[in-house]
Amino acid sequence: MNPQQPPIAVIGAGIMGAGIAQIAAQAGHPVHLFDARDGAAHDAKVKLATTLQGLVTKGKLTAEAAAATLDRIQPASNLATLADSALVVEAIVEDLAAKRTLFRELEALVDEHCILATNTSSISVTAIANGLKHPGRLVGMHFFNPVPLMKLVEVVSGLQTEPAVAARIEALSRAWGKVPVQAKSTPGFIVNRIARPYYAETLALLLEQTAEPAVLDACLRGAGFRMGPCELMDLIGHDTNFAVTKSVYEANFYDKRFVPSLVQAEMVAGGLLGRKSGRGFYAYPAGAPALPSPDAALAQRALQAAREVTVHGSGAIADALALRAAAALEPLGFGPARLPSSAWTGLEVDGAHLMLTSGLSAAEWVIESGISDVAVFDRPLHTEPGALAYAVAPSSSPAWREHAAGWLQALGFAPQPVADTPGLVVARTAAMLINEAADAVLQGVCTEAGADAAMKLGVNYPAGPFEWLSRWSAAEVVALLQALDGCYRGERYRVSPWLQRRARAEVQNPRP
Numbered sequence: 001m002n003p004q005q006p007p008i009a010v011i012g013a014g015i016m017g018a019g020i021a022q023i024a025a026q027a028g029h030p031v032h033l034f035d036a037r038d039g040a041a042h043d044a045k046v047k048l049a050t051t052l053q054g055l056v057t058k059g060k061l062t063a064e065a066a067a068a069t070l071d072r073i074q075p076a077s078n079l080a081t082l083a084d085s086a087l088v089v090e091a092i093v094e095d096l097a098a099k100r101t102l103f104r105e106l107e108a109l110v111d112e113h114c115i116l117a118t119n120t121s122s123i124s125v126t127a128i129a130n131g132l133k134h135p136g137r138l139v140g141m142h143f144f145n146p147v148p149l150m151k152l153v154e155v156v157s158g159l160q161t162e163p164a165v166a167a168r169i170e171a172l173s174r175a176w177g178k179v180p181v182q183a184k185s186t187p188g189f190i191v192n193r194i195a196r197p198y199y200a201e202t203l204a205l206l207l208e209q210t211a212e213p214a215v216l217d218a219c220l221r222g223a224g225f226r227m228g229p230c231e232l233m234d235l236i237g238h239d240t241n242f243a244v245t246k247s248v249y250e251a252n253f254y255d256k257r258f259v260p261s262l263v264q265a266e267m268v269a270g271g272l273l274g275r276k277s278g279r280g281f282y283a284y285p286a287g288a289p290a291l292p293s294p295d296a297a298l299a300q301r302a303l304q305a306a307r308e309v310t311v312h313g314s315g316a317i318a319d320a321l322a323l324r325a326a327a328a329l330e331p332l333g334f335g336p337a338r339l340p341s342s343a344w345t346g347l348e349v350d351g352a353h354l355m356l357t358s359g360l361s362a363a364e365w366v367i368e369s370g371i372s373d374v375a376v377f378d379r380p381l382h383t384e385p386g387a388l389a390y391a392v393a394p395s396s397s398p399a400w401r402e403h404a405a406g407w408l409q410a411l412g413f414a415p416q417p418v419a420d421t422p423g424l425v426v427a428r429t430a431a432m433l434i435n436e437a438a439d440a441v442l443q444g445v446c447t448e449a450g451a452d453a454a455m456k457l458g459v460n461y462p463a464g465p466f467e468w469l470s471r472w473s474a475a476e477v478v479a480l481l482q483a484l485d486g487c488y489r490g491e492r493y494r495v496s497p498w499l500q501r502r503a504r505a506e507v508q509n510p511r512p
Contacts, residue, residue: 005029006086009076011102013037013044016119017091019147022048024089025072026065026148027176032085034076036092041075048073083109087172089141091119099128107133115165117141121192122247125158125185136162139169142189143178144458152457153178158185179457181450187251190446191458192244194465196258197432199241202229203261205425211389211418213281214288219378219416219425222386224462230281231288234274238267256491257436291387294414302406303328305399306349309336313345316471317356317380321347321411328410346377347407352400354407357427358476359483361420362393373397375404377415379427379472382462385412391420422487423480430468431480437465438496474502 005028010021013035021044025031033041049070055061076082088106092098103116110116116138118128129135140156153173157166166182173180183189188196202216210216217228233241242264249258267273267280274280282288309329311322318340325336325347336347346355352373355365362376373396378389390408392401408415418424423431437451446454452464469477478495485493 007032007084009034009082009085009088010091011035011079011082011088012091012119013040013075014091016143016145016147017089018044018048019145020089020091020119020143021073022051022069022148023176023178025069029072031073032076032082033073034079034082045070045073045075079105079109082106083111085110085114087115087117087169089117089119094120094122096123096127099123100131103128103132103138115139115168117169119143122188122244122251124187124251125156125161127158129158129160135160137165139165140183140185140189141169141173144191150457151177151179152191152454153180154183154189154191154454154458155180156183156185156189161185179453181446181454183450183454184443184445186440186443186445188244188248190440190451190454193248193445194433194436194440194451194455195459196245196248197429197436198225198459199229199233199245199264200258200261201429201432202425203263205418205421206230206263207261208421209419210421211416211425214291215387215389215416215418216425217288218291218387218414219389219418220429222388222414223379223381223426223430224384226460226462228288233264234280234282234284236274237276238264238273238280242268257494259492291414291416294409298402298406299328299410300406302349302403303332303410305403306332308348308350310339310348311336311346312339312342312348313356314340315345318345320380321345324411349403349407352396352403354404357424357480359423359427359431359480361422361487362391363395363420364422366393366395373400375400376420376424377408377413378424379430380413381426381430381468381471386414387416388413389416389418389425391418391424393420422484427480428484430465430472431477431484432493434465434469434472434477435481435496435499438498438502442496442498469502473506474499475506478503 007030008024009032010017011034013033021031021033035041052066052070056063056066090102099118106116118140119142121142125140129138139161142154142156144150144152155166155170170180205216213230217230220228245260249260252258271277272279275284278284309325311318311325322336322338329335344355353371355376357376357378362374365374374393376391388408392404405415440446440451441448448466452466455461455464478499481493481495
């Protein structure tokens with residue numbers, strides 16, 4: 001053991017506790033691993049030995065480092081053996097009473113300078129500290145599964161957590177190779193709070209029969225997410241995901257922004273829990289079905305029918321559309337015109353409009369413009385083209401219905417037809433993620449940089465919400481949310497005051 005590193009105690013020898021013990025031991029700390037279940041700590045160490053040997057076999061760890069790590073972890077027979085610990089990390093069942101009882105017992109055993117940390121993912125740190133003699137030394141240290149691989153640690157301060165304690169845990173997390181993000185103890189902390197719309201918007205679209213799960217998943221993967229919401233909920237388990245949603249909803253005094261889904265409630269009631277039960281949105285082990293292959297001739301027919309093409313709007317998306325349209329039309333001997341002063345972004349093809357969604361449906365754009373042939377397409381969140389949702393106004397001609405898809409294909413996308421719903425799929429999801437992150441910053445839960453880091457490292461988002469906002473604009477996000485609110489009415493799509501202020505600031509200080 002390394003005598004220079006203070007001893008650490010981990011209580012709870014499940015997946016999370018064993019992972020925390022592993023990274024602490026790899027950082028050189030002697031680790032006491034305790035679990036109330038007889039033999040659980042010993043069994044966890046045996047499993048860890050297999051894990052470490054696997055890392056040695058793959059060349060990711062030396063045999064000496066593996067042996068030293070394993071030697072530093074000692075199963076503890078009772079709580080009294082943890083008395084010399086400089087830090088105790090609790091990773092037991094998510095139950096407030098059980099956690100309070102444990103920390104009160106620990107207070108009578110450990111030194112007064114020992115920091116007490118909870119790995120809770122959903123329970124108030126302030127509530128856990130209630131009743132302790134020294135509540136200032138209790139802090140949240142929320143790891144993500146699998147602990148050895150996931151970089152994020154949410155350092156959560158309750159109302160009585162001493163700033164110096166949170167700072168020490170932040171420094172320790174960095175020393176363990178993690179990326180700590182400071183958070184205030186509110187329901188869901190950072191990640192579980194901001195992430196709710198990723199699931200909620202897809203569940204709302206499913207309730208309205210906007211598209212099949214495989215299409216919605218493909219569109220969000222096309223925007224850069226590693227997994228679509230449906231396959232991710234299947235992986236997490238619908239019972240777990242539904243329980244977290246209900247917890248956040250109830251803890252926020254039934255705020256309608258967090259209301260659980262009838263779709264998911266029905267699945268849980270029917271035992272369709274996802275991978276663990278063999279059936280969720282998809283049947284397993286097969287998983288999501290493949291989408292139909294696009295008609296390769298669609299793009300060619302659309303291009304050959306075009307006589308006059310204009311790219312409307314300014315900014316990165318309009319510029320990308322112009323470049324791709326020019327490349328597609330080059331073999332035909334002409335290129336697109338540009339109209340950067342237009343109030344909308346997209347393509348005008350012989351009078352028909354192919355428009356980037358602003359939140360209004362295609363049918364609403366027909367009323368606004370007086371043009372019958374209108375299609376709206378989803379917001380590309382990054383430069384790599386992929387699956388992209390689009391919807392065609394009911395008034396559109398059969399020819400435009402085909403050509404709208406053909407043009408999206410010619411621009412490099414895999415067009416996915418969905419029902420004509422406000423904000424389509426990616427745009428409304430990203431706008432709601434930005435809106436929730438804005439409220440988190442407004443309420444002092446985290447910083448903008450903290451929100452971006454947490455979402456990228458905690459749930460592998462392709463970018464953080466404020467990074468998306470920097471490529472979009474607060475005014476456009478506000479307009480999209482207001483369009484959603486105008487359609488659905490209620491509290492769900494209310495705009496964060498933080499976003500409203502940012503939108504006003506953009507008007508006063510426009511980008512160069």
